Amino acid sequence: MNSKAKLLTLATTTLVFSSLSVGIVLAQAKLTNQSKLFINGVGQVRVGMSVSQATNASGTKFVGESPNNNCYYVKPKAEPKQVGFMVTEGRISRVDVWKNSKITTLKGAKIGDSEARIKSLYPGQIQVTPHKYVQGGHYLTFIPKDRIDQNYRLVFETDGKRVTQFRSGKLPEVEYVEGCS
Incomplete structure (x- = not known):
């Protein structure tokens, strides 16, 4: 093989590899039931994004209430089900994970977990208050202990024994008991 042929083969291989890499990155960015909940978002969607930015980041179309209120919710049009995004002042401020969702936190916490399991996953960092x-x-x-995360929380709601729903986001919205009500 001459040097021009080697160069062409290398360029073609690089182009194919780059296309595959972009496809893999885009596939991983899509919001799914396997996406993980962080203290400041879920999957590629982060607190502070506009709905438009969240759509672009996650490859997911969001539907919901009209944004004429200062606080409203949007949900993914398709998957994942039972997940809602609180929007305040035009930005995502919290992520709610409701009954029957398959979403877990980074540490694996999920709906149905015992209170003891949640406390063991986050030792010394769980504050318990009455529902x-x-x-x-x-x-x-x-x-969180990290100073950079001090304005965020992860809140698990329980029936006294097991997690029934949970949410993450920024203060004060993440602590609103009744959502936007």
Whole structure:
């Protein structure tokens, strides 16, 4: 093989590899039931993004209430189900994960986990307070130690034994018990 042929083969291989890499990156960016919840977002969607930015970052179309209120919710049009995004002042401020969702946190916490498991996943960082509406239930609030994350929380709601739903986001919105109500 002469040097021109080697160069052409190398260029073609690089182009194909680059195309595959871009495809893999785009596939990983899509919001799915396997996306992980962070203290400041889920998958590629982060607190502070506009809905348009979240759509571009996640490859997911969002639908929901009209943005004429200062606080409203949007949800992915398709997958993942049972996940909502609170939008305040035009920006995503929190992510809610509701019953039957398959979404987990980075540490693997999920709906159905025991209170003991949540406390063991986040040792020394869970604040327990009584649930406002569920008798015997609790809010298990993860309070980060890192200074950079001090304005974020992860809140697990329980029936007193097991996680029934959870959310993450920025203060004060993540602590709103009734969402936008």
